[in-house]
Every structure is written in structure tokens, then in C-alpha cells.
Amino acid sequence: MALQPAFQASFSLALLHPRYLANWLGLSLLWLLVTFLPWRAQMAIGRGLGRLSMRVLGSRVKIAQRNLAxxxxxxxxxxxxxxxxxxFESVGCAVFETGMAWFWPDWRMRALTRMEGTEHVDAAVNQGQGMLLLSAHFLTLELNARQFGLYRPGVGVYRPNTNAVLEYAQVSGRCRSNKYLVDRLNIKGMLKALRQGDALWYAPDHDYGSHASVFVPFFAVEQAATITGTATLARVKKTVTLPCFTVREANGYRLLIQAPMANFPIGDDRQDAMASNQVIEAAIRLAPEQYMWLHRRFKTTPEGVAYRY
Incomplete structure (x- = not known):
């Protein structure tokens, strides 16, 4: 079946089927909490929720421990x-931050957002360039695209949810301040967005297997499977690669848009993957507790190297 070129929220009566009742109740509770609780209260509850989750998410705790080691x-x-x-405290906060990204009005989102580097966006727009937003799976990732969209609506890359209600919620939420989403497998859709001069949010930091990947350093792991798609997209004519991250701070969030990556890509898959990993690693080191260490980032190994988990 052909992939859809783009996704936008579309409500249907089928979403009201009784089997989705628990989903609607959960989303309604999240809406109530993020709407009526002050931000600091949400973060305090989130930290407590995250500590509690360590008792029930034993396998994820072990993965995070191994990743950190x-x-x-x-x-x-x-x-x-x-x-x-x-x-894990940040994991709990991410539950509320997802609700904030999906449900908050623009004015409330702006009140907690401090933007740095918007001049790089202005320069790209003035030169008619597409923008590849090189991001990563921070636990604040839902806020990252939402906040960037407050300055200039862009296009998000995502993985569709198999649950119809959750799919509707995430698409409608992510499109509150952005244009549309494209499936992470829809390379043609991504290329089209860049050719049209859009900003495309892209996070290549997870381990997606050995296909279209090279083994290059990431933190202390010398051979981390890293996809080559970043350079593929960056090669689109008149495209600049702007590192873009959101960091949670004491009084809100900092949306950090960095200067375009220089001499990127150079056409060497290994060197280009190393360059993108270095940018992502530097961003993670700004707030390592806010990164998604729960993912088996180093699960794919080259021949002769033992499985790391």
C-alpha cells in the first residue's frame, strides 16, 4: 500500500467506538491536568511520577543503566x-509536556518559551532555503516541534500510531503550530518539503538497524549504528541543516536553534554521520538527564561485536 504523502488530523465517528473509551478518558485527564494546574505543579508531580515509574518499568531502568554505562x-x-x-524524573515530566504541546494555546506556550537562534531561520527564509532541523529524542521532543512552529510552521517526521485515537491526538496536537506530518518511511515526502522551502523536523539519533546505517562513534561507543539519512536529506538543493533542540530550564524552556552545519554534507557517509552525531552529542551533554536513555540506542552491532544488552 502506498504511503500517504502527508498527515493531518481528521476526526471520524469511528473514533467514538466504546473500545476507545479508556483512551479518551486518559486524554481527557491529561487535558484537565495541563490546563488547570500551574506549570511548576505539573513538573513536581511529573518528577514524582517518574520516580514511581522506576518501580514498574524495571526493564527500561536496566536499559537506561546500560546506556549510561x-x-x-x-x-x-x-x-x-x-x-x-x-x-526518570524527566520521563514523568514528559507526560505533562506532551499534554502541553498537544493542548496548550499558543499564548501559554509562548509564555514559557525562550528562543535562541531565530536569526538562522530568518536567513534561510530570506535566501529561499529549505531547513533540515537536526534534532534528537529528548524527552522534550513534543515541545520542540511545537515551539519551533510558533516562530515558523514546519513539517514533522513521525511514526504513525496503530491506535486510531492516539493517532488522532498526536497528529492534531503536533499540527497545532505546524503544517503537517510525514511518515518516517516517506523519504519522497521529506524531500518534497525541503524542496518547497519548508522546515523539516528530523531526529536520526535512534538505532534503526544496520540498513542504511554506518558504524561510527557516539559518546564512548566507538561503533554505534547511525543512519545515513541526515546527509541524504541535507543534499537537497538549497537546504541548510540547522541543529534544533529544546532544553527544560528552571523557569521554562529554551528553544535552541544553532547556526547551519558548515561543510555538511561532504559526501562521505561515515564522516557525515560522525558530524551529525557530534552535534547531537553536544546537545545531549547540555542536559543529559533529559535525553531518552530508555531506548536501546546501541543494540545493533557490527560483525564480531557482542550484543550490548
Whole structure:
């Protein structure tokens, strides 16, 4: 079946089927909490929720522990344990931040957003360039695209949800301040967005297997499977690659849009993958507790290297 070129929210009566009742109740509760609770209260509850989740998400705790040991061997055991706890606190906060991104009106989102680097967006627009927003799976990722869209609506790359109600919620939420979404497998749709001069949100930092990947350093792991798609997209004519991340701070969020990557891509898959990994790693080091360490980032190994988990 052919992939749809773009996704926008579309409501149908089928979404009201009784089998989706629990989904609607959960989304309604999330809406109530993020709408009526002050932000600081949401973050406090989120941190508590994250600590509680460590007791029931044992397998994810082990994955995060292993990732931290692999990526940050320079930290001692106590430091990694503190980082692990802070990371799960951030996981709890991400529940509320997802609701904020999906349900908050623009004025409330702007009130907690501090933007840096918008001059790079202006320069690209003035030169008629498409923008590849090189991002990563921070736990604030839902806010990242929403906040960028407040300045200039763009196009998001995402993985469709198999649950129809959750799919409707995430598409409608992510399109509150952006144009539309494209399936992460729809390369033609991504290329089209860039050729049209749009900003395309793209996060290539997960382990997607050995297909279309190279093994290059990421943190202390010398051979981390890294997809080559970043360079493929960056090669689109008149496209600039702008690193773009959202960091949670004491009084809100900082949307950091960095200067275009220089001499990128150069046409060498390994060198280009290393360059994008270095940018992402530097961003993660700004707030390592806010990164999605729960994913098996280093699961794919080259021949002769043992499985890391």
C-alpha cells in the first residue's frame, strides 16, 4: 500500500467506538491536568511520577543503566545513579509536556518559551532555503516541534500510531503550530518539503538497524549504528541543516536553534554521520538527564561485536 504523502488530523465517528473509551478518558485527564494546574505543579508531580515509574518499568531502568554505562564511562557509579533517577524524573515530566504541546494555546506556550537562534531561520527564509532541523529524542521532543512552529510552521517526521485515537491526538496536537506530518518511511515526502522551502523536523539519533546505517562513534561507543539519512536529506538543493533542540530550564524552556552545519554534507557517509552525531552529542551533554536513555540506542552491532544488552 502506498504511503500517504502527508498527515493531518481528521476526526471520524469511528473514533467514538466504546473500545476507545479508556483512551479518551486518559486524554481527557491529561487535558484537565495541563490546563488547570500551574506549570511548576505539573513538573513536581511529573518528577514524582517518574520516580514511581522506576518501580514498574524495571526493564527500561536496566536499559537506561546500560546506556549510561556505555555512553558515559567517565562517570562513577554514584554519578550515573543520580543521573538515572533524574532521567526518570524527566520521563514523568514528559507526560505533562506532551499534554502541553498537544493542548496548550499558543499564548501559554509562548509564555514559557525562550528562543535562541531565530536569526538562522530568518536567513534561510530570506535566501529561499529549505531547513533540515537536526534534532534528537529528548524527552522534550513534543515541545520542540511545537515551539519551533510558533516562530515558523514546519513539517514533522513521525511514526504513525496503530491506535486510531492516539493517532488522532498526536497528529492534531503536533499540527497545532505546524503544517503537517510525514511518515518516517516517506523519504519522497521529506524531500518534497525541503524542496518547497519548508522546515523539516528530523531526529536520526535512534538505532534503526544496520540498513542504511554506518558504524561510527557516539559518546564512548566507538561503533554505534547511525543512519545515513541526515546527509541524504541535507543534499537537497538549497537546504541548510540547522541543529534544533529544546532544553527544560528552571523557569521554562529554551528553544535552541544553532547556526547551519558548515561543510555538511561532504559526501562521505561515515564522516557525515560522525558530524551529525557530534552535534547531537553536544546537545545531549547540555542536559543529559533529559535525553531518552530508555531506548536501546546501541543494540545493533557490527560483525564480531557482542550484543550490548
Amino acid at each position: 556505555l555512553a558515559l564511562p567517565e562517570l562513577d557509579q554514584a554519578e550515573r545513579e543520580r543521573l538515572l533517577i533524574a532521567n
